[in-house]
């Protein structure tokens with residue numbers, strides 16, 4: 001499927017900020033082109049703080065707001081939260097069923113999600129366990145669960161027809177194999193990242209970090225700024 005042919009996009013991430021780090025520049029560019037983009041965030045990031053006075057409940061509220069602001073900056077049409085607990089996502093049939101429902105409901109042409117590798121990036125950073133669960137669940141659902149009508153017939157009874165997704169893009173990928181040019185939207189990506197103040201209290205730092213990272217990826221592909229992905233064909 002060419003970039004022009006893509007109309008509906010579902011981005012599935014474990015925590016608030018993952019989607020913006022992983023593919024915010026691409027989503028901002030595509031939103032400008034009129035593509036329909038939905039964020040599905042599986043937890044509210046309720047453990048992501050080193051402040052001894054912070055509570056999970058308050059942090060969840062803060063991070064929900066930060067994610068909504070970031071998504072609005074990029075032009076994402078809808079943000080939906082699944083209310084899993086941060087650090088406690090598991091490969092369960094329940095999560096798989098919920099994911100199948102979401103895929104059948106939003107009917108995306110392509111999905112962006114986590115790489116489920118233990119390592120992310122070839123540099124060897126360890127991948128968060130929630131990222132691995134989300135990445136695995138999404139791939140398990142697109143092939144073959146959401147496609148086959150005999151899975152979760154009760155969803156069909158609710159009017160959610162089977163849906164086939166042929167292409168998935170994995171962000172923060174261990175072995176990326178392509179990139180999208182985000183030179184026209186790097187400013188929006190940085191602005192979106194700055195919305196996550198609980199995670200990046202130093203706005204200047206996140207600004208520099210993100211520009212550098214997207215520049216490093218871009219150099220490889222003869223682009224000023226880029227985001228790279230593992231492009232997975234599911235059939």
Ligand SMILES: [Zn+2]
Pocket residue numbers: 014015018128131
């Ligand atoms: Zn995360």
